[in-house]
Every structure is written in structure tokens, then in C-alpha cells.
Amino acid sequence: MAEAQDSLLGLVEEFVSGQQDSKAAEVAAGVKDGLFTVLQLVEALGSCLANTEPRTRGRGVQLLSQVLLQCYANLREKEVEVLVVFYENRLKDHHVITPHVLQGLKALSMSVVFPPGLAVSVLKSVFQEIHVQSLMQLDRHTVYTIITNFMNNREEELKSLGADFTFGFIQVMDGEKDPRNLLVAFRIVQNIITKGYALGPFVEELFEVTSCYFPIDFTPPPNDPHGITREDLIVGLRGVLASTPRFAEFLLPLVIEKMDSDIQSAKVDALQTLTAACAVYEQKELKEFLSGLWSSIRREVFQTASDKVESEGLAALHALSASLSRSVLGPDSEDLLDIFLTNILKDCKHHLCEPDMKLVWPSAKLLQAAAAASSRACRKVTANVLPLLLEQYNQHAQSSHRRTILEMTLGFLKLQSKWLHEEDENGLVSFKDPLCSMVFSAVTDPSTQLQQVAVKALTVLGTHQGFLSSGDIDLIVDHLTRLILEAADSQSCQAAIESSGSLARVHPSVFISRMVSPLCSRLQTVPMESTESPDGAIPQHAMWQRCHEALAAVSTHHSIVQETVPILLDYVRQTHKGEINAEDVVAVCKSLHHVAVLCQENAESLFYYHQKVVPCLLSLTVQAAMQDRGTAADLHVLLSDSVLTAMVPLIIASTSRLSPELLSSSISQIVSLFLDGDVSILAENSFTSRFLPFQMEGPAAPQSLLVALLMAYVCSLPRNVEVPHQSRLLQDLLALSLGGCCTFAFTSAAKCFAGLINKCPAGQQLDDILKIASHKIESGLEDNSKRTQAVMLLAWVTKALILRYHPMNGQLTNKMISLLSNRDLGPLAADLFSLLVSDSSDILNKSSHADIRIMYRQRFFTENVPKLVEGFNAANGDDKPNYLKALSHVLNCLPKQVLITELPSLFSLLLEALSCPDNIVQLSTLTCLEPLLLDAAEILSVHIDSLISKLLCLTSSPSMAVRITALKCMLALTKLPLPMLLPYKQRVIRALAKPLDDKKRLVRKEAVEARCQWFLIGSPGS
């Protein structure tokens, strides 16, 4: 024990006189380990705490405080009490000691056994004894921390201080300048207000002491280690200013004043603060300032050049109107909302009558912002504005004016429908007839732009269920049908198709009778061969496509799907009569895909679709494949790559969202169709020969093309659905993928194999098949006739394993990388790297339920990029481009944040890639660089010289895409810090004069943009 005492004295001595700071940690460790107590430490310090030299006393207190900061959790209540009394006394001591005293108090304030009543006395002493703002930043921060701790733990006690606490804090923070401290101080003030501390007579003082920072004007110093942004301070201060209605009388005049500022950020801040404050204000706070606020907001919205100011102004007006709408009206109080809106209407209404003047839209937006706040506001505004707009529409005959008026009307109609479901009676009923006649007149107007707005308005009116009579609905559908069938302008037709899609949901039966049947009968009369059509009429072929698109788009209701799907399938069926070419079948498949996507919303429709479409397509294609005798010249149209590729997404869309129970019947039928030639699923199954898709030689070769459809089906199944006979299927797929001679067939087989492997549960079965596969790939790579197939299969299997992060993925990826230096296969392997990392559009993606681990790209990147770089450095000249291409594919798919961190190590390689003569490497590197240029200022600063030279050189590349992207990069460079760019300004401007005379217009456009931006940098006014 005495030994411990001695060693403690020694440590104290070394710390105080020997000035060895490390001893504090040793003492703290001793206290923690129980070697000595805090009390013993105080005794040991005794002499130096009583020393007459303030520095020595300071050193003593410092040691005690540092130990307490480590050990405050072990203190007992009695010890805390003694220490608090000691420290309180020390506050009166010499100013050199104060910082250490504060540290000690901070440590004690964190103690859970802090005796009741002492917090108040500590704070009183702090408020009384120290002038906080003359302390250093760190010490001021300590004071704020002490206060924050007490507010968290001793709320009740502090509240007993009443307004004195608030006043004390006002004095503490008055004049604070450091952003770090301000953030804490703002939080304290916000707590004072929201937790209900007494403000007493100090409301205005509290407002003054915080509002003096408004609007925040702070730019963090470069390389700021604290990471405090302007935004943090703005949000902190706004939390204070907008926290209580009691600040209203001070805040609102300030907001009005700041809105008039010349600095845009101040305007925006003022408007946002107003919006935030409106959330807690009621009419009585706003009353006095309403007219001032309105005229400032109006001025900003009318005159601003900035979209940001405009949208914030509108948001503030919306908030004001919402706040006024919220307040409960007393029996004798005036309705401020009504007065406010009347004021707005008075100032804006007349501008609505000048549809070709500048202020028409700002006025409409202001009115709509105010009206959108509540049902009451909406009723009042629309009741005033709609009659005016209806009247204006009739007064203006020009279609451009009418379009503006109708577009404004549309905005108000949309607002109305927002509130409609809340109330039965709404302001629209009385305008129903004039509205209908306006919209119907507009939809027949020759101006296509007016037509398109009218179609939107029709859609809004038609979706209000029960608002229009059934006669009106019929008329709407007739108009839409007419536009689809007759509008010369494709945009009007598109608008009509889109509108039909949303209205068909609400009125399915009307659409079946008045749109689906006219479209059908038109389809029957349209001749398939594109004959010369008379001038001005829509070409027959376009008409045919429109009808199909429209049929697909209206399939938004189960009853309509049952009508449209058979019609579309009939067209695929016609291929057997040879009446339809591949391009048209692809178009029909696209429409069918659209229907499948729409059906996904409704389980019933989806099941119907699946039952109907998948067997039908299989029947037709199997039939085609059986008839076909395998000569390339007369391949059946349904077997062409483009048609089969178009069928894949629709099978995926109809399968992937279906519930597993509904899939169970079709799955075994389809698998046995492909494995055993069991044709029971097919509707028309009278075949003379057997269906043998996995037979590669002889007459059955075209049948193997249909593996693409099998792939679409089995690879999009949910992961919990088991595929029957999976191992036999995998064997057959493996054989076809390596042995097939037609690219489409073996690629589909490889994809199908990969898709199944990706979902296969881990275990012996999977390991076995993978072992066989990699063995076969190895031997395939040796065999000249099979090497392309083998590379393809390797790439797809690698992708499947990378996604699920299977242990074998590394081995296969290494194989891919080693192929890059293969004379014959290198370029193909390099291209396939893009497949490894990019999202695949059909299978092996989220929507087909693939097993995808998060961050798999990042993992792939960190594991393989170093190998690629190493390979590049070791490769001989001919192979280098392969590595660069693979690398730039990988980099292109990575999220920007990951790339930024890796950029320093890769940048010189990317620069090298820019000098690589291969256009594809150049383009892919440029595309990868462009978005990075903004965030990589620091890395770029080293390389800027060579980067600019290379980019300028690429602006005269023979490839147009490279020239365009290089110029885009030149434009992106202008966002870099000015000092980096200025030395190059003149040179770049001179060099960019050349692409201004490029032979391609698209290149010239980019050159103009880049060059003009380079002129602006470092020039006044930009």
C-alpha cells in the first residue's frame, strides 16, 4: 500500500515538475486498476495545489482533471460532491487554471452519481465567474459540453433555475464565432426552447443572440478537418429560429428584409426558414406580416432568374397558406385565409388574361401553390379562377393562347382531384359542362400541341369516378380512338395511347366496346404489305404498329387483357401462313411484353397471361422448328434470332412474378418438353417427328434455337421453385453450349446453364457439375473448333459465380484474365469483361430472382484490378490493348464513389489507355473519366497537363463518338478549380477552334459548348 503511495507521489512529481504529460495516463491506469483512489491522488497533489505559483497549481489541476476524464465512471457520490466543491472554488482562481478546471467539471458532469442540487450551483458559478467568450475555442466548447450534459441528465434541476438559466446561457454564447461551437450552441438553444425551459423576459434576447448569424455566410476553409459545412450551420440555425411561435414577431420582419437581399443564397435561406417556421405558426403570429410576406414572395417569383428561388418562393407561399388553413376559426375572428387568398387573387388574376405575356405562368404557379395547401384554399381559388379561364379560352382564338390557358386549367384540375376524395361535394360540379365543352373543343383543334394538353385534361376529368356522365366517358374514349387512328402527329397519338392506359383502368367496359373493337376492325382492313398511301394519310405500316401499341397500352384491366391477348397472339400465329415478316413479329412481341409488364400488377391477369401466352408461343415455335429442314436460307421467321430474342423478355415478365404454386404445373411440362420431347403442353400436338432440342446434328439443329425460350422460363423462376431433373438438364445444356454450331443456340445454352448454376443451392451437386464444366471448358479452349463456345461459356459461368460470390469465381476469373494474352481469344475475352460486371438485361438480374450479393462489383474490382494492372505491365505490346479494354470495361461499371478512391493508382493507366489506338478503348476510357473529372481535382492536378494534351488530340480522332466524348470531357474540366485551369485557357481555346469546323454537326455542338465555357472561366460575370 505504502509502495503504491510512493509510486503515486513519484508520478505526480514527474507530471507537475518534470512536465511529462504521459504520466497522467499512468496515474489514470492506476486508478482504474484500483492501485490507488482519487482521494489519495488529491492528497498526493496537496502541496502543489496549494503552491503559490499559478502554473504549478494549474499543472496539479490538469493532472487531476485528466485522470477524472478517464475514470469518472468509477467515482462514488461522496467523491463527486467533494470534487465539485473543490473545482467550483478553483473557478475563482487564476485564469491560467480555468481551462483545466473546466475539463474537470466536464468529467464530473458525465458522472451518473452527480449529487442532486450541485448542477445548479456549478452552472451558477460558471455563469458568474467566467467570461466565456474570452476563453479559447476549445475551452468554450468545454463549457457548452458541460451545459449539454447537465441538460441531458439534470433537466428538472436546471428548470428550477427558471429564466436565469436562459439568461446565463445567452451571456455564455453572446459573440460566439467558431462554427464548431455554434453548432453545439444552436442545439442547446433549440433544446431550451423545445424542452420548455423558462424563457421569461428574455425571448427577444435569445432571438437576437442567435438571429445575428442569419443568413449564415460561411465557407469552410479548404482541407477543413472538421467537415462542418455551410449546410450544417444553416440547418442548425433554422432549427432554432423556426422552433417557436414566440419568435414570430422578430423573425418575420427579418425574413422579409433578407428576401430583398442581393445574394441569392440569402433569399433562398430566408424563404426556406419561412417555410419551416410556418409549420409551427398559426394565424395570430402571421396576421400582421401577411401582406409584407406576400409582396416579397410575389416579387421574387415574378422577377427571379433562378429556378431555385422560384421554387422556394412557391414552397413558402404553400406553407403560409397551409398554416392559415390549419388554424381554427373563433366565432368572431376574421378568416385570414380568405383575406390572404383574396389578396393573391387580386394581384395575379389579371395576369392570367394575358396568355402570351411573361407573367402569366408565374401568376398561375403562385395561385396553384396557394391553392394546393388545403381543401378550403383550393375551393376558394378554383371558384375564382376557373370561370375566368373558361371565359378567356373562349375569348382567345389563337391556339397557342388557348394552349396556355388550357394548361393552366389542367394544373387547377389536378389540384382539385387531390382534394376530391376527401369531400363529396366539390367546386367542380358547377363547371362540369363548360369544362367538357372546352376540353372537347381543344381535342379537335388542328394544333397538335393543344390536342396533347387536351388529352391530359381529359385524363384528369375521366379519372374522377362518377364526375362525368357515361355519355361523356363514351365521348372521351371515342376521341382517344380517333386520335390513335387518325392523328397525323405521332406525339398526339402517343399522348392518346398513354391516356387510354390510365383511363382503361377506371372504365374497362367502355374501352372494350369503343376502343378495342374499332382497333381490331381497323387491323383487319389494314393490308400487311406497305402499299403507297395517299398524301397526308398515315402510312399503313405505322397504322398497324399504332394499333398494336394501343392494344398493349390499354391492357390495364383484367377484362381488357382477356380481349387483347388473343388478338395479339393471332398475329404471331399468322406467321405460319407466311404473311408477316420478322420485324413485325418483333413489334408484336414488344406489345405482348408491354402487356405482361402491365399484368404484373394483378395476379389474376398475370396467371391468365402466363397460361395463354407461354404454351402458345412454344407451340408455334416448336411447330416451326419441326417443319424447318435446317437450311439457313429459308429459316422460318419465328426462328430468327431477333424474334426469339424478343420473346425472351415477355416470357421472363410473365414468369418471374407468378406465385410458385401457380408455376408448378407448367414447369414440369416445359422441362419434359425439352428433355424428353413430351409435347403435352402444346396445343396443336400432332407432330410426325420428335422434338429433340438438345440434338446438335442433323435435321433437328434448328430446334436447338428454342433453348432461348427454355432459358427465359427456367432462369426467371423464383429461387424457391425447384426445377425437375435439374442435373440432367444441366448436362444437356453443357453439351449444347460447347457443341452447338449456331452462335444463338450455344450462347443461349451457356446463359441457361449459368442462370441455373447461379440459383443452384450450394453443395456436392453444384461442386460436381462445376468441376465437370471447368474441365470441359479447359479442353474446349484447346480445341480449335470449340474455343469460341468455350470462352462464351466460361464468361457466363464466371458471371453467375461472381454474382453469388461462389468460392470458384476467383479461379474462373483468373482463367478469363489469362486469356487476355492469348493471340486469338484475347480480344473476345476483353470484350466479355463488360458482360462480367454490367447488369444483364434478361437473366441473372434482380427481376429474374438471381442470387446477387451486395457490392459484388466492388469485390470483383478489388480482387481483380490489381491482377489486370499487373498483367498489363507484363504483357507484350500486341496484348496491351486487351488488358486496357478489360480494365476500362470494369471501371465503367463501378459506382463513382468507389472509383474516386481508386483513381490515384489508376490514373496514369487511364491516361495510357487514352493513347491506345483502339477506338473502343478510347471511348470506354473517356466515358469512364467524364463523370470523375469533377470530383478528382486533387489527383488531376498532377496529370492535368498530359490529360489536356491527350483530350485535345482525341478531338480529331477518326471516330465521331470519340471526338464527342473527348469534347464532353473538355467541358467537364471547366468545373475544376480555377487556378488549375487558367494556365491552359489560351491554349485550349486555340485548340478548340479546330473542332468548331468539324464535318459532323453533333461534334461541332459539343465543341461550341466546351469552347464557350472555356472562354467564361476566370472571366468576370461567370
Added chain:
Amino acid sequence: MTIAGLAAVVFSVLVCTVRRVMVGSSQLENANPLIYQRSGERQVTAQDEDEELHDKIDDREIFDLIRSINDPEHPLSLEELNVVEEIRVKVRSSLPGSLHLCGVSDEESAVSVEFTPTIPHCSMATLIGLSIKVKLLRSLPERFKVDVHITPGTHASEHAVNKQLADKERVAAALENSHLLEVVNQCLSARS
């Protein structure tokens, strides 16, 4: 007196106006002007995508260069205010045939743009003309002669403004004036 000094005197009236605009005075000369519809982006055709074909610089291309210039007073483009119109842009690009393809620059290339101030006494006319001229000088190959002038009969001091805009040295000297350059650059900056 140097040429720059002389030009500074000539443009001094203008600079006064410029200052007024920059201070952000709330009295606009024409607060609620008529606005016109913007023509959409030019459709990209198959010919534009074809690497081999040579696209001539045409009227529409020149118009696209100047239509998005900002008005010095309003947050509107010159197109929206109808100050510039496609029909008032004329370009005579290189002669058809081999001449240009060989890379021989063509003496005959010239652009002529007429602009129409919103009101006949618009004090911004010179500034607008200057912005158009600067934009074209920065955006066109050097072989082009650029002529910018006021649509005949639409401005009170049409002649004087045209003369200023046609004088290379005065334009160059005007751009030496940082106040003036600042406003011109603002007109040419992309809108935020």
C-alpha cells in the same frame, strides 16, 4: 488618344446602363413582355449519325447558337422574347463541292443575323447585339465573317448601334472593359 480610349468613350453610355442592371434595380424597362414559344432541340437524324457524311453549317445551326442567349434584363432567352428568329439568320457556308472537303478554307463563308429589340427605345440593344456577336465569334470557325445588325426599322438609333457592332476595334475594346465583359458573359452563361 488610343483606339481603346476612344472606344471607351463611345461605349461609356452603355456602361452606365450596364451598372444599373447589375445593381439589380427593380424597375425593368419592360416588366411584362410578350413571350414566344421556344423551338425544341434539333432532331438528330440518321444523316447526323453517319460518320462519313459531311453536315453543312446551316441557318438552324447558327440560330441554335444564339437562341439561348439570356436577355440582360429578363430571365428569358432571346428566342422567348422573339429578339432573334430563325428566318432572320442567314448563313453562306462554304461552296458546295470539293473546296471545303480538301480543307481549303473558303473566303465566302459569312453569317448575317438580324435582331429585333423588344421596344424601339430599348437601351439594351447594343448589349444584346454585342452578346450575339461575341457568341458567334467564339462558336464559329475563323473563316466566317460575322455580321450582326438590328432588323431595319425596329430601333430608334438603329444606325449608330449597327455602326458600333460592325467596327471590329470597337467591339474588341468594349470587351476590354470588365463591366461590359461581365454582363456579356452573364448573357452567355447557361442558366442556373
